[in-house]
Amino acid sequence: MVLAGDMYLILSPDPCETGESKRRGYQSESDTEVVDPEPTISVKMALDVLWHDKKHATDMKKILLAMISFCIFVAAIFLRIPTTNMYHQYYGVSSTLATTGDDTVTSGSPVKFYNIETIPDIFEWLNDTFIPQVFVTTDHNGATLPEDQKGRIATFNKVLGAVQFEVTYMTPEECDTPDFLLNMYTGCFGSSTTTSGEFLISFDTNASDATTLLTEKKDSGFWLNSSTEQLLITVITLNGQLPGYAVTKLQLDFNDGGYVEPSASTTSTLLDQYPSATPIVVDILVVLWFSPWILVPAIISYGRTYEKKHRLGTLRQWLKLIKHTGKAIGVWAFPDGWFAIDFFRGPIVYLFYITVLITQAVTTNSDFKRKLLSLGEGGQTGDEASDNLASVSRSFRAIANLTVLLRLFATAAVLVLGLRILNTFRDHVGLSILTRTMASAVRSFWTFSVIFAVIFVAFAVAGTVLFGDRVEDFSSFLRSMKSCVNMIYGDFDFDSIKDIDYSVVYYWAYMAMETFVLLNIILAIVVDAYQEEKKKKDKHTCWVFKRVAANVFRQWLARANDLLWIPCCRRDKRRHYVVFWGESDRLCCTIR
Numbered sequence: 248m249v250l251a252g253d254m255y256l257i258l259s260p261d262p263c264e265t266g267e268s269k270r271r272g273y274q275s276e277s278d279t280e281v282v283d284p285e286p287t288i289s290v291k292m293a294l295d296v297l298w299h300d301k302k303h304a305t306d307m308k309k310i311l312l313a314m315i316s317f318c319i320f321v322a323a324i325f326l327r328i329p330t331t332n333m334y335h336q337y338y339g340v341s342s343t344l345a346t347t348g349d350d351t352v353t354s355g356s357p358v359k360f361y362n363i364e365t366i367p368d369i370f371e372w373l374n375d376t377f378i379p380q381v382f383v384t385t386d387h388n389g390a391t392l393p394e395d396q397k398g399r400i401a402t403f404n405k406v407l408g409a410v411q412f413e414v415t416y417m418t419p420e421e422c423d424t425p426d427f428l429l430n431m432y433t434g435c436f437g438s439s440t441t442t443s444g445e446f447l448i449s450f451d452t453n454a455s456d457a458t459t460l461l462t463e464k465k466d467s468g469f470w471l472n473s474s475t476e477q478l479l480i481t482v483i484t485l486n487g488q489l490p491g492y493a494v495t496k497l498q499l500d501f502n503d504g505g506y507v508e509p510s511a512s513t514t515s516t517l518l519d520q521y522p523s524a525t526p527i528v529v530d531i532l533v534v535l536w537f538s539p540w541i542l543v544p545a546i547i548s549y550g551r552t553y554e555k556k557h558r559l560g561t562l563r564q565w566l567k568l569i570k571h572t573g574k575a576i577g578v579w580a581f582p583d584g585w586f587a588i589d590f591f592r593g594p595i596v597y598l599f600y601i602t603v604l605i606t607q608a609v610t611t612n613s614d615f616k617r618k619l620l621s622l623g624e625g626g627q628t629g630d631e632a633s634d635n636l637a638s639v640s641r642s643f644r645a646i647a648n649l650t651v652l653l654r655l656f657a658t659a660a661v662l663v664l665g666l667r668i669l670n671t672f673r674d675h676v677g678l679s680i681l682t683r684t685m686a687s688a689v690r691s692f693w694t695f696s697v698i699f700a701v702i703f704v705a706f707a708v709a710g711t712v713l714f715g716d717r718v719e720d721f722s723s724f725l726r727s728m729k730s731c732v733n734m735i736y737g738d739f740d741f742d743s744i745k746d747i748d749y750s751v752v753y754y755w756a757y758m759a760m761e762t763f764v765l766l767n768i769i770l771a772i773v774v775d776a777y778q779e780e781k782k783k784k785d786k787h788t789c790w791v792f793k794r795v796a797a798n799v800f801r802q803w804l805a806r807a808n809d810l811l812w813i814p815c816c817r818r819d820k821r822r823h824y825v826v827f828w829g830e831s832d833r834l835c836c837t838i839r
Contacts, residue, residue, distance in 0.1 A: 345511035398450030406450035408622030514647035687776035
């Protein structure tokens with residue numbers, strides 16, 4: 248054992264080596280006990296193992312810091328984005344307004360939103376499904392509800408202000424047909440120039456009055472007709488149970504083919520990004536954790552230590568200090584070689600919180616609050632109500648877009664932090680096998696990917712040509728590519744094309760080529776890469792990890808161990824249990 252100041256070092260060979268030297272003794276034929284000689288280690292091997300252990304200790308610290316950063320941000324995300332409550336609000340509103348199902352085969356069945364195909368279907372859906380669910384003024388017993396409970400969707404989601412109906416119309420233009428057919432088909436419309444109109448129905452309107460208003464629109468013959476391009480219904484709701492807002496858009500697009508294509512979206516947002524002091528404190532701690540200002544104490548400490556050792560007095564010494572400080576910043580800020588991941592992990596987190604602050608500013612805007620309170624009053628009609636609702640709707644659309652952007656930044660940050668953890672595994676013999684396998688497989692996959700892409704694109708184009716005019720999944724090249732991907736993963740409905748000529752030949756030819764041949768080749772490439780990297784794995788990984796883990800723990804207790812008597816760190820160890828502990832530079836000088 249060597250004791251030098253704050254450095255403690257015991258040199259030992261690897262105890263995991265196989266052989267007779269591992270045994271402490273044995274009985275010979277003469278019953279004489281033979282004791283193995285005390286193991287020794289050369290100075291060169293000691294220095295090599297010391298450098299190896301120090302590098303492993305640094306890698307372990309990087310892995311721990313990366314995991315801590317990941318866990319901290321994930322905890323902050325779940326506090327910032329309560330997905331469970333948002334889903335409950337989303338499902339409660341969307342399942343009531345954007346209904347779907349196949350039970351519309353009888354005359355008594357109400358038309359559901361996703362079953363709409365024609366203009367008559369729209370009016371049936373509005374009168375029989377939409378209005379009874381939105382304009383609620385009585386309870387299930389027929390008793391009149393209090394004013395503050397009117398207009399609630401699915402019990403707890405109160406409609407704010409009014410329901411907005413916005414219709415976009417196309418302008419008449421000449422039909423793009425041959426001249427000799429002009430007299431046979433006239434009255435075409437184009438979307439190059441459009442006009443729009445809107446009207447509101449207040450949330451406290453009862454169902455019969457709302458039905459009367461829509462019936463008048465229908466009887467006029469001008470509200471929805473052949474020139475209509477789109478009908479957009481916007482419903483803004485407040486849920487005080489969760490709490491949160493929800494912006495629901497029910498969109499009906501009038502296709503040039505003569506059918507109506509429904510689509511719906513519901514975006515849930517928080518009432519307040521900072522309802523209490525807890526999220527404020529958590530956000531401050533997270534920002535400080537990912538902030539470059541954490542480098543300041545390290546830089547100051549490093550500068551003081553350097554000044555004490557070198558006594559800065561000349562410009563050259565100051566420049567040398569700046570140079571070493573720059574290296575220290577590089578080690579702290581970019582500890583890994585994967586520069587892009589290390590560089591973007593901080594800015595993406597900052598963008599996430601900048602978006603949070605912008606959303607909070609929009610939500611707490613005084614003008615927004617004033618107009619939002621006015622929407623809670625009954626009888627929302629006229630220009631003023633329309634202007635207030637339009638302004639609040641724009642604010643809510645901005646909040647909804649910011650909420651989506653918030654989730655995108657959160658997703659990007661989580662992925663970057665997760666990749667950073669994988670990046671720190673690269674220098675670990677056992678944990679790096681995944682990244683090394685992927686890197687090795689990618690190098691072999693480049694040439695093969697060209698063959699795969701050519702065959703994939705060829706079948707996608709063939710599917711578009713064969714089935715595009717009759718099957719929606721192949722109606723465009725992009726949809727055809729999506730369908731081909733679904734075929735590979737077994738998520739394709741063959742019944743959609745089985746009655747079309749050549750569908751069986753196309754399907755089985757594609758499955759045989761892509762699944763049975765090409766995908767198995769890809770699997771073979773990955774397996775070969777894994778086997779190749781597995782052979783490179785250190786035979787003594789367990790021993791190295793145990794030794795380095797103990798080294799890191801003892802190093803953290805080094806200062807306390809010099810001042811206090813800690814038996815767990817001071818007691819003598821057997822030679823095959825000890826670790827290298829101390830400053831490597833001073834150790835090298837001492838051994839020399």
